[in-house]
Amino acid sequence: MIMYLDLTFIVNFLLCYIILQLQDFIYPQKIPFTRKVIASIVGSSYSILLMLWPNIFNNLLIKTIFFLLIVYIVFGNNPLASIIKKGMSLLIVSFIGAGLLYWMMLERDGPLFILNPILDARKITVIIILFVGLVIFPPMVRIFIISVKSLFNNKNLYCDLEILMDKSVFSIKGFVDTGNSLYDPITKLPVVIARGKIFKNYLGEEWTKWFEQEEMWFIPTNSKQRVFFVPFRSMGGEEMLVAIKPKEVSLINKGKKTKVECLIALCLKEKRMHPEFDALIHPSIVF
Secondary structure: OOHHHHHHHHHHHHHHHHHHHHHHOOOOOOOOHHHHHHHHHHHHHHHHHHHHHHHHOHHHHHHHHHHHHHHHHHHHOOHHHHHHHHHHHHHHHHHHHHHHHHHHHHHOOOOOOOOOOOOOOHHHHHHHHHHHHHHHHHHHHHHHHHHHHHHHHHHHHHHEEEEOOOOOEEEEEEEEEOOOOEEOOOOOEEEEEEHHHHHHHHOOHHHHHHHHOOOOOHOOOOOOOOOOEEEEEEEEEEEEEEEEEOEEEEEEEEOEEEEOOEEEEEEEOOHOOOOOEEEEEEEEEOO
């Protein structure tokens, strides 16, 4: 049997990357691109080692070690409980996703068998469509579902937020904005856009100039709250939101109180906020 190691490496790299991409749709905290690439390289390298030395690497202990290594690479910056939880979900996604893709692309009775290194244009086109579809289909479905809910069930999109800042508690009315797709690039947390003046007294006098001028250099360096800068694109071009990390945030929806993790961006432009609510809630913390 002729083994094409380069083709095997490429195919398995893509399979691993797609599985990690699908994992991103389960949790709001996205996996950094670099971690996805490194984990995919480790996964595809194992496939090469398995082909070269099957007696050694076709072993449950070795497989477990490689899987735990991938889990650590991908989720190593998370708390232990979160690593275990996400590792289990990755295992499930791997069994379902990889099993299906493996059958379609590598088994001889699969519809997209590509072990033959001579690929015709038709097969290549089908493979590309498959990969692209797997990457873009889940988020499109998510957006569609959220949009339909917003059209036919607007009442469910109104939620209350209870924000704890040190010993101060703020209760504000929010609206789930399906157009809010902001994530902080550092913490990977979703961003809730709130009316800034609500927190003016809490932040103190050192923030007064920023509230008046809304210029970045007026943000105090000795602020009691850690400050995050979240880039976003609006009709006016590239902008930067100033956000803070509350001690605790609870989402109250239909009488149910749920703790969520997010940043609170301070919006000083009243025209961007609807008079009936004080926050644009990120959909990922609700749905």
